[in-house]
Amino acid sequence: MIHIRIGDWHKLPVSLSELCINTTLRCGQSFRWKKSSEDEWSMALHGRILSLRQDSEYLHYRAIFPKPTNSLPTPPPSNSEVDEDDTLALIKHYLNLEPNLADLYAQWASADPNFKKKAPNFTGVRILKQDAWEALIGFICSSNNNISRISQMVEKLCVHYGPLIGHIGTQAYHDFPSPSALTGPKVEQHLRQLGFGYRAGYIYQTAVAVAQKEKGWLDALRNPESPVLGIDPKPAGEMIEGGRDGYRRAHEELLALKGVGPKVADCVCLMGLGWGESVPVDTHVWQIAQRDYKFGKGKNSSLTKATYDAVANKFRSLWGKEAGWAHSVLFTADLKTFSGRLVAKVEVKDEVKILKTENEGLVKEETITETAVVSVKKKTKREFEEEEEQVLKVEETTTRKSKRRKIT
DNA sequence: GAGGCACCTGATAT
DNA sequence: AATATCAGGTGCC
Numbered sequence: 001m002i003h004i005r006i007g008d009w010h011k012l013p014v015s016l017s018e019l020c021i022n023t024t025l026r027c028g029q030s031f032r033w034k035k036s037s038e039d040e041w042s043m044a045l046h047g048r049i050l051s052l053r054q055d056s057e058y059l060h061y062r063a064i065f066p067k068p069t070n071s072l073p074t075p076p077p078s079n080s081e082v083d084e085d086d087t088l089a090l091i092k093h094y095l096n097l098e099p100n101l102a103d104l105y106a107q108w109a110s111a112d113p114n115f116k117k118k119a120p121n122f123t124g125v126r127i128l129k130q131d132a133w134e135a136l137i138g139f140i141c142s143s144n145n146n147i148s149r150i151s152q153m154v155e156k157l158c159v160h161y162g163p164l165i166g167h168i169g170t171q172a173y174h175d176f177p178s179p180s181a182l183t184g185p186k187v188e189q190h191l192r193q194l195g196f197g198y199r200a201g202y203i204y205q206t207a208v209a210v211a212q213k214e215k216g217w218l219d220a221l222r223n224p225e226s227p228v229l230g231i232d233p234k235p236a237g238e239m240i241e242g243g244r245d246g247y248r249r250a251h252e253e254l255l256a257l258k259g260v261g262p263k264v265a266d267c268v269c270l271m272g273l274g275w276g277e278s279v280p281v282d283t284h285v286w287q288i289a290q291r292d293y294k295f296g297k298g299k300n301s302s303l304t305k306a307t308y309d310a311v312a313n314k315f316r317s318l319w320g321k322e323a324g325w326a327h328s329v330l331f332t333a334d335l336k337t338f339s340g341r342l343v344a345k346v347e348v349k350d351e352v353k354i355l356k357t358e359n360e361g362l363v364k365e366e367t368i369t370e371t372a373v374v375s376v377k378k379k380t381k382r383e384f385e386e387e388e389e390q391v392l393k394v395e396e397t398t399t400r401k402s403k404r405r406k407i408t
Numbered sequence: 409g410a411g412g413c414a415c416c417t418g419a420t421a422t
Numbered sequence: 423a424a425t426a427t428c429a430g431g432t433g434c435c
Contacts, residue, residue, distance in 0.1 A: 144417095146418085195417060199416075305409075
């Protein structure tokens with residue numbers, strides 16, 4: 001018999017433009033969130049299963065705690081209020097709810113016409129404050145890979161090497177394994193068997209390297225303005241073109257790990273260590289840079305290390321200290337997962353729901369319906385089934401729009 | 409420094 | 423149906 005304690009649902013007032021979990025949890029920064037029911041996302045975090053729901057006014061959250069079956073000599077006082085406060089603090093920290101996203105979007109939009117054009121259909125994209133170690137391994141898995149398989153690989157790491165936290169229905173939730181859990185002599189071979197490919201060696205070697213460092217080595221590379229939960233922030237120095245000293249030091253240290261190149265190091269800096277100026281340049285971002293920011297010619301005709309730095313510096317000079325955040329909004333807008341489908345953006349005005357389609361570049365409204373249909377044809381069967389309902393809503397809406405057009 | 413290739417795997421496109 | 427290409431790159435020559 002497993003003893004658990006299921007907390008009540010609580011809510012936090014958050015607008016969809018300040019946070020959209022349906023986009024933020026699926027845009028490839030965290031690989032562990034699972035859909036636990038219709039419109040509910042869950043993940044094991046800090047010894048509990050955290051579940052999130054969202055409507056247009058509130059973020060709803062709940063924690064499920066495991067309860068040890070062997071009672072301790074002096075059971076710690078665990079009244080529910082303490083845990084609720086703890087979970088609220090955890091959520092505010094993990095979801096990085098402090099910054100005002102509308103202000104940030106406005107700032108990036110005023111500095112950059114392309115951002116101004118693309119971002120309105122992708123509001124509420126927030127950079128999560130993830131555990132640095134988990135981010136490190138997750139992004140080592142990401143090389144030459146897709147989000148779906150990365151998520152499957154991370155799940156395998158958790159199931160085989162991470163602690164079991166609990167269940168929702170029949171679905172087990174494991175936390176992410178510690179470095180030392182991945183240093184066993186057969187880990188690499190086992191991961192190969194599990195389908196990790198050449199990343200098996202990277203993960204094993206990086207786990208050994210990190211486990212041999214002094215405790216807290218990775219978190220010592222954090223942006224002091226963005227410390228771990230419970231520590232007071234400190235200033236992080238002056239922002240310069242290539243990023244602050246602490247960022248560049250963190251990046252350099254990470255590069256020494258196997259399977260960590262400039263792109264993975266930047267992902268860890270941005271999403272695990274709190275360095276907002278970190279701009280990961282991958283194939284998507286490189287394409288965006290060529291398409292929308294005049295890269296791809298002359299000296300920077302291919303994505304070399306020099307070009308990588310040039311692109312990152314360009315975005316830092318354009319968007320400033322949180323350039324990596326702005327970059328993630330455009331990255332998300334470019335993801336195939338979100339292309340041609342309804343963005344999880346629902347504006348509620350006087351009880352009238354206005355559903356927006358993306359591809360704002362296509363100005364003519366008569367073509368929007370057609371665009372939606374074409375994108376449906378491109379989808380895989382599973383994607384289609386997942387999103388069918390939403391796509392139908394798009395078609396309804398666009399139909400309505402075109403009807404309105406005919407009237408006017 | 410820059411260029412070129414091999415590298416695991418599973419899904420999708422042709 | 424077999425084969426090429428792609429997916430949030432990195433290591434090594």
